[in-house]
Amino acid sequence: MIVITDEKIAEINMYAELEYPHECCGALLGRVESERKNVIGIIPISNKREPEAKHNRFLIQPEEFLSCEKTARKQGVDLIGFYHSHPDHPSFPSDYDLEHALPVYSYVIVSVTLGKADEVTSWLLREDRTQFDKEFVQILNCSHF
Amino acid sequence: MTTSNPQLVTIQLPTALRTFTDGLSEIKVEAATVDESLVKLTELYIDLKRHLFDDDGKLRSFVNVFLNDENIRTVDGFVTPVKSGDTIMLIPAIAGGV
16 A cells, blocks of 8 residues: 555646656655555656657656665655656556566556546556556545644 | 686665565675676576566666666676676666556
């Protein structure tokens, strides 16, 4: 299960809509407690794919990955996953996502339809790399705090 | 594989791959080249292999290998020799899409 506030979801949706019709991407920082991942921070990252591919691909370079790990360490949290958008496409992982994923990390996908963010899902790669399993997303309402 | 001139190198792993090394973030191996270091690593931790290499035995495109902070693609690739005290970092690029 991944736990995230509605504010953080709104932030991801905002980036997804700003980048539309391109894919947005970023890192998720947080803490892992048993089977529960709590998202504490979001790091938006510039999609480094070439302009003609950004509508259906995203890339986070290794140097940026390292930077996210360092930021997480400084904040005393972990790099727990990544998010990206699927412009005009459902929020299901593609074969391309499967080919490029790593286990353990949560892969949050937001679908954007005609410029408007809608469904948010999260996925975990099986250790045998055969498929993703859907991860339950618990959205906390910030007004309750 | 025979190690012609074994050197003790340290391989550092990202969090996601430590699941397959009993939680260890650093592994020491004796090897003569970067390629041999990675082979030794996956011999020690077999489950790592599928995440580093594809079915044809090629390093997955999103896995980047840095030798002492330098990407080996800009040096001599996998045949780059290593020396004792060197650090190899495995750093993924994160990619995906529709």
